[in-house]
Amino acid sequence: MSRHSQEYSNNVPAGNLLLCAGIWSSGISYVKTLRMLKLMNVVAINQTTFLKHSKYYVQPIIYNMWQSEQHDVLKNLRQSEEGAILSGDGRCDSPGHSAKYGTYVFLDMSNNKIADIQLVQSNEVGGSYHLEKEGFQRAIHFLKNFGIAIKQVVTDRHPQIAKYIRLNMPETQHRFDAWHIAKSKLLCIIVILFLSNIIMFKSMGDFTKCEHEDIPPEVQKRKKWITVSDPFVLANFEKIICDKRFVKDVQKVSTLHQTSSLEAFNSLILQFAPKQRAFHFLGMLTR
Known part of the structure; x- marks a missing residue:
């Protein structure tokens, strides 16, 4: 015994x-x-x-559990008469341009559930620069082969993806996430405002004032602040706001659907697949 x-x-x-x-x-x-x-x-x-x-x-x-859950999500998308509204975003397994894996995720905006995940290895596409576009293409082909009509896609300002949609998906509306549009110019504007001694703290959460001590009036008089009417300020504001790509992209900003939920999902994935550790293909996919 x-x-x-x-x-x-x-x-x-x-x-x-x-x-x-x-x-x-x-x-x-x-x-x-x-x-x-x-x-x-x-x-x-x-x-x-x-x-x-x-x-x-x-x-x-x-x-197998993921495939079962995904099948239910895709089945509901296929039955939608209006077409699917998706948000897409990519992430790499390591910072910089030395990534081994790239993951592209599509989120169904109607029920806030993941519609598809594509994992691409860099040696399949000739380098990490092409990972996001390849993942996007594979996800689009997979969804279309399942019989899903894609009405709208919300992404960041990735130029390769924007070109692919423009040339290969004329029936699909392409919209940009508002935060990705704003953050590309926000830092430049804040720097100019700092140089001009014009700082506004509205809608900045816990930040209600500068961290430094108050500057005495006599010191402020000695400092050579850039004035609002200064040609430097006006020229740079005009350069930022009137940038051709920026003006063009603003017209495609999504007013309703954003990628914030997808960004939160990618942040959660870091708990299971941190960028400091290496995994084999199946291990990365299941994580």
């Missing part, structure tokens, strides 16, 4: 499977988890067993 410290499921210790599933579901590092258990003198599985259980049990279950 043998005695086991835990129940078995198909000759696999159930506790080991639950430990692997818990690590994947919480987004914590296996190495840190093992170190913590070791400090507590708790016997745990080694890394080989963890990777084996992840490959044959945890990852397939996660992927």
